[in-house]
Amino acid sequence: MGKNLNVxxxxxxxxxxxxxxxxxxxxxxxxxxxxxxxxxxxxxxxxVPQGDQFLMRLLYASIFxxxxxxxxxxxxxxxxxxEFAIEKLRDSExxxxxxxxxxxxxxxxLGSDARIVEVSDSAxxxxxxxxxxxxxxxxxxxxxxxxxxxxQLGDRFSDHxxxxxxxGHEVIAVRAHGVHGRRFPAEIRxxxxxxxxxxxxxxxxxxxxxxxxxxxxxxHSERRYQALFENIPDGVYRSLPNGRLLAGNPALQRMLGYxxxxxxxxxANTRDFFCDQLQREALMTKLEESGEARNFELSxxxxxxxxxxxxxxxxxxxxxxxxxxxxxxxxxxxSELQEARSAxxxxxxxxxxxxEHALDVIxxxxxxxxxxxxxxxxxxLSHRSPAEQIGLKLFxxxxxxxxxxxxxxxxxxxxxxxxxxxxxxxxxxxxxALRFIEAVGVAFQTHKGELRAxxxxxxxxEHVEATGKxxxxxxxxxVGATAA
Numbered sequence: 001m002g003k004n005l006n007v008x009x010x011x012x013x014x015x016x017x018x019x020x021x022x023x024x025x026x027x028x029x030x031x032x033x034x035x036x037x038x039x040x041x042x043x044x045x046x047x048v049p050q051g052d053q054f055l056m057r058l059l060y061a062s063i064f065x066x067x068x069x070x071x072x073x074x075x076x077x078x079x080x081x082x083e084f085a086i087e088k089l090r091d092s093e094x095x096x097x098x099x100x101x102x103x104x105x106x107x108x109x110l111g112s113d114a115r116i117v118e119v120s121d122s123a124x125x126x127x128x129x130x131x132x133x134x135x136x137x138x139x140x141x142x143x144x145x146x147x148x149x150x151x152q153l154g155d156r157f158s159d160h161x162x163x164x165x166x167x168g169h170e171v172i173a174v175r176a177h178g179v180h181g182r183r184f185p186a187e188i189r190x191x192x193x194x195x196x197x198x199x200x201x202x203x204x205x206x207x208x209x210x211x212x213x214x215x216x217x218x219x220h221s222e223r224r225y226q227a228l229f230e231n232i233p234d235g236v237y238r239s240l241p242n243g244r245l246l247a248g249n250p251a252l253q254r255m256l257g258y259x260x261x262x263x264x265x266x267x268a269n270t271r272d273f274f275c276d277q278l279q280r281e282a283l284m285t286k287l288e289e290s291g292e293a294r295n296f297e298l299s300x301x302x303x304x305x306x307x308x309x310x311x312x313x314x315x316x317x318x319x320x321x322x323x324x325x326x327x328x329x330x331x332x333x334x335s336e337l338q339e340a341r342s343a344x345x346x347x348x349x350x351x352x353x354x355x356e357h358a359l360d361v362i363x364x365x366x367x368x369x370x371x372x373x374x375x376x377x378x379x380x381l382s383h384r385s386p387a388e389q390i391g392l393k394l395f396x397x398x399x400x401x402x403x404x405x406x407x408x409x410x411x412x413x414x415x416x417x418x419x420x421x422x423x424x425x426x427x428x429x430x431x432x433a434l435r436f437i438e439a440v441g442v443a444f445q446t447h448k449g450e451l452r453a454x455x456x457x458x459x460x461x462e463h464v465e466a467t468g469k470x471x472x473x474x475x476x477x478x479v480g481a482t483a484a
Contacts, residue, residue, distance in 0.1 A: 018072065023064040105189075105204040112200065114139045114158035123205060128178035139203070143174040143188065161190065161201055176205070185212045235310075235331040243269040246326065255310075255333055257302035268303075275299040275307060283312070287327065291316045298331075309335045361457040365394045367414055372452065381437075381459065383430040394455065399426035399434070410441060414451055417443040424460075436461045 106123035108116055115138050119131035127134065127142055134142075143157045160172055176186040189204040229236060235252030239245050245265050256273065258264040274280040276299055286293045296312045314329030355362045355375040364373035371394050374386040382389055382397070398406055402425040413421040420442045427435045439457040446452055 017069070021065065023067055023069075023071070026064070105206050108134075108139065108203040108205065109193075110139055110161075110201040110203060114161060114201075126178070126205065126207060127176070128180050128182065133179075142178075143176045143186070143205075146173045146175055146185075157188075173208075176207070184209050235333075237270075237329060237331070239270050239327050241325060241327065243271040245270065252331065255302075255308065255331065256300075257304050257306070273300045275301050283314070287314060287316055293329075297334075300331075307335075308333055309338050361455075361459075363389075363394055363455045363457070365453050365455060367451050369393050369395055369410070378457075381427060381429060381435065381457070397427050397429065399428060402426050410453065413441050413443045413453055417445055417451065419443075434461075435459055436464045 106126040107120040108123050109118035111117040115136055116134050119134045124131045140156055140158050145157055172188045174186050174188055177183040185208045186205055187208050191202040193200055193202060229249050233251055235255045237245060237248040237252050245268055248264055253261050253264050283293055283296060292315045294313055298310050298312050300310050301307050311332040311334050312329055314327055317326050317328050319326045358375060359377060361378045361381055362375040363371055363378060365371055371389050371392050374389040376386060395406060406423055406425050409421045409423050420440050422440050424438045427437050429435055437457050438460050439455055441453050441455045443451055443453040
């Protein structure tokens with residue numbers, strides 16, 4: 001401050017000297033006039049007295065000069081302080097306007113009757129209106145309270161201002177609208193101004209469109225996750241390493257035989273679910289070593305003691321909710337699947353046992369007519385072992401005259417799986433012998449969705465030659481294929 005006051009120190013010193021001279025001269029002139037009025041002395045004698053009188057006048061003039069210098073210095077200091085205060089005020093105003101211009105928030109200054117006194121550039125841009133046009137306008141023309149925030153006060157923003165007590169602590173959610181009909185969500189932080197001025201409140205306005213959109217997306221995502229969590233057929237859970245359940249879904253509750261989720265979380269521990277604790281130890285070792293376990297088959301028991309077979313997929317997760325390490329996983333009940341697999345294996349074994357010991361020839365072919373299975377009895381027609389027949393065309397040895405009709409019937413069978421097709425045909429064996437065959441073919445679909453056909457064949461050559469049945473008299477030319 002002292003440095004600022006001494007910027008014009010030289011001019012200030014001259015002002016002090018001039019003030020001293022003026023005060024001394026004024027006293028000298030007044031005293032000279034008084035002397036002329038009291039005596040008949042001449043003008044020169046009155047201006048320059050003689051002896052002690054001159055010394056006394058000079059002393060008093062000096063005193064007046066000192067008083068004048070003090071008065072001059074005081075006046076000059078007052079001027080300097082006034083100029084310094086004005087400069088500080090201007091600097092404060094420059095900083096204030098610079099702060100308004102650089103603020104991320106849009107700032108409005110409200111005066112009496114909640115009318116706008118001052119508008120920042122960002123506020124003018126936010127509302128799509130010039131600062132001049134907004135000045136003097138009621139704040140209620142630009143913002144309204146979000147519905148339901150304060151039913152007692154309605155949607156007028158100005159009615160909420162009187163409730164503001166602590167500066168910067170009142171944030172009001174509003175619906176703002178610009179001059180071109182644009183409406184957007186915003187929040188306003190209200191700060192009461194110190195009393196004594198025309199400005200009553202400072203409003204810092206921030207558009208929250210992106211925040212609202214993000215919150216809606218988050219809520220939508222949470223609802224979708226919750227719906228998935230509650231409706232997924234697999235059991236989903238979170239637990240601590242000590243086995244305490246933290247969360248579970250309804251499918252897990254049903255799978256483990258509990259009446260409610262509260263009962264499951266209150267009384268159950270994952271350690272109690274295992275039929276074999278060695279299996280649990282193997283699972284925990286897997287989780288500790290690799291941090292996850294995929295398609296891990298577990299034998300579990302329900303609340304009533306019954307058993308179930310489940311397929312577990314579990315991951316070790318470092319939780320941010322002060323829970324430390326947690327296990328998150330899913331359990332898929334594969335008890336029925338396991339039963340179906342056992343039934344399928346039994347069926348396959350039964351089918352294979354029937355085929356392996358059947359006296360008739362049994363072949364399985366694909367849509368290209370290639371053999372995928374042959375039973376031991378097929379050796380009598382092909383003169384090849386079952387393994388040697390895999391991949392060969394089943395109808396490679398069919399008599400050329402019968403092949404078109406046989407191919408047509410097999411194609412119809414593949415087109416209508418489950419519908420049997422009967423036919424007879426002639427087959428030329430590897431040794432050149434001609435044999436009469438009666439066959440039944442049925443197409444089916446595998447678990448992989450591939451079409452296959454089972455061809456059940458029987459050699460009727462001796463029967464046909466002996467009896468002449470099937471329309472083939474003894475010594476006559478063999479018949480072609482016939483369809484059923």
